[in-house]
Amino acid sequence: MILELDCGNSFIKWRVLKASQAGVFAEGVVDSDVALLGGLHSLVGLSLQHCRLVSVRAQEETNRLVGVLVAAFGVSISCAAPSREVAGVRNGYEDYARLGLDRWLAMLGGFQLASGACLVLDFGTAATADFIAANGEHLGGFICPGMPLMRNQLRTHTRKIRYDDVAAERALESLVPGRTTAQAVERGCTLMLRGFAQSQLELARSYWGEDFSVFLTGGDAGLVVDALPGARFVPDLVFVGLAMACPLS
Numbered sequence: 026m027i028l029e030l031d032c033g034n035s036f037i038k039w040r041v042l043k044a045s046q047a048g049v050f051a052e053g054v055v056d057s058d059v060a061l062l063g064g065l066h067s068l069v070g071l072s073l074q075h076c077r078l079v080s081v082r083a084q085e086e087t088n089r090l091v092g093v094l095v096a097a098f099g100v101s102i103s104c105a106a107p108s109r110e111v112a113g114v115r116n117g118y119e120d121y122a123r124l125g126l127d128r129w130l131a132m133l134g135g136f137q138l139a140s141g142a143c144l145v146l147d148f149g150t151a152a153t154a155d156f157i158a159a160n161g162e163h164l165g166g167f168i169c170p171g172m173p174l175m176r177n178q179l180r181t182h183t184r185k186i187r188y189d190d191v192a193a194e195r196a197l198e199s200l201v202p203g204r205t206t207a208q209a210v211e212r213g214c215t216l217m218l219r220g221f222a223q224s225q226l227e228l229a230r231s232y233w234g235e236d237f238s239v240f241l242t243g244g245d246a247g248l249v250v251d252a253l254p255g256a257r258f259v260p261d262l263v264f265v266g267l268a269m270a271c272p273l274s
């Protein structure tokens with residue numbers, strides 16, 4: 026079995042594959058190393074041979090997680106590393122090592138699934154957009170605050186924006202103008218994300234006409250999916266790229 030991990034700024038997304046090219050044995054989203062170990066130890070019949078991982082966290086934090094996994098399961102761990110070119114995609118950053126590895130892997134996955142020009146949108150802690158031309162050239166991208174950051178900034182820098190998770194969830198039943206603080210903030214920030222996505226789409230059209238694919242991923246992709254008809258919602262896009270960047274053997 027293969028353990029795959031995507032360590033974002035807020036959550037660790039994990040899944041266990043039965044073998045390469047085979048189905049998913051188990052999967053989850055956790056907010057700490059301890060919760061990850063708890064989740065894995067609770068799996069009946071788990072037998073890990075390999076592990077591959079991508080992290081946008083600090084090196085020490087990632088090293089600590091690797092150490093914990095090696096100690097717990099005795100597996101060898103392959104970590105995605107920055108690269109100038111993989112599978113026909115050429116990293117467009119001035120310093121290729123500075124491009125977030127989750128963005129890079131989502132791009133690899135998107136370009137492979139599209140077999141052509143694509144726009145990759147990832148809605149996590151940050152919201153990101155990346156443009157890959159039909160010849161595999163990465164034109165660059167954009168980063169802005171995602172839903173958790175926008176919400177927290179409002180909460181931290183105002184006196185009277187306070188509401189709980191239940192109110193936040195209920196607020197998104199519709200996107201009409203809010204009549205409570207929770208509705209006003211949750212809907213306002215959702216519209217910001219949708220506006221971000223739509224402006225990326227316009228830019229992609231100006232480059233490529235209608236001849237490109239749009240991929241949506243990240244924990245908050247569901248907030249924008251309705252606003253982008255024709256986009257492909259691929260929750261595991263980073264894992265698609267991870268398997269390409271870290272093939273077994």
Ligand SMILES: Nc1ncnc2c1ncn2[C@@H]1O[C@H](COP(=O)(O)OP(=O)(O)O)[C@@H](O)[C@H]1O
Pocket residue numbers: 032033034035036037038054148149150151172173243244245
């Ligand atoms: N099943 C889920 N588990 C955790 N977070 C989720 C889930 N579904 C949606 N979310 C939301 O996704 C966002 C985090 O997205 P994610 O892609 O995991 O971020 P990151 O990669 O930066 O850690 C949060 O706003 C969170 O509320």
Ligand SMILES: CC(C)(COP(=O)(O)O)[C@@H](O)C(=O)NCCC(=O)O
Pocket residue numbers: 033034035081123124125126127128148149150151152153168171
């Ligand atoms: C842009 C990001 C913060 C997104 O992280 P996420 O929201 O997935 O946790 C991450 O890809 C990152 O730290 N990138 C390095 C900076 C860059 O890509 O330019």
Ligand SMILES: [K+]
Pocket residue numbers: 033034127147149243
């Ligand atoms: K991410």
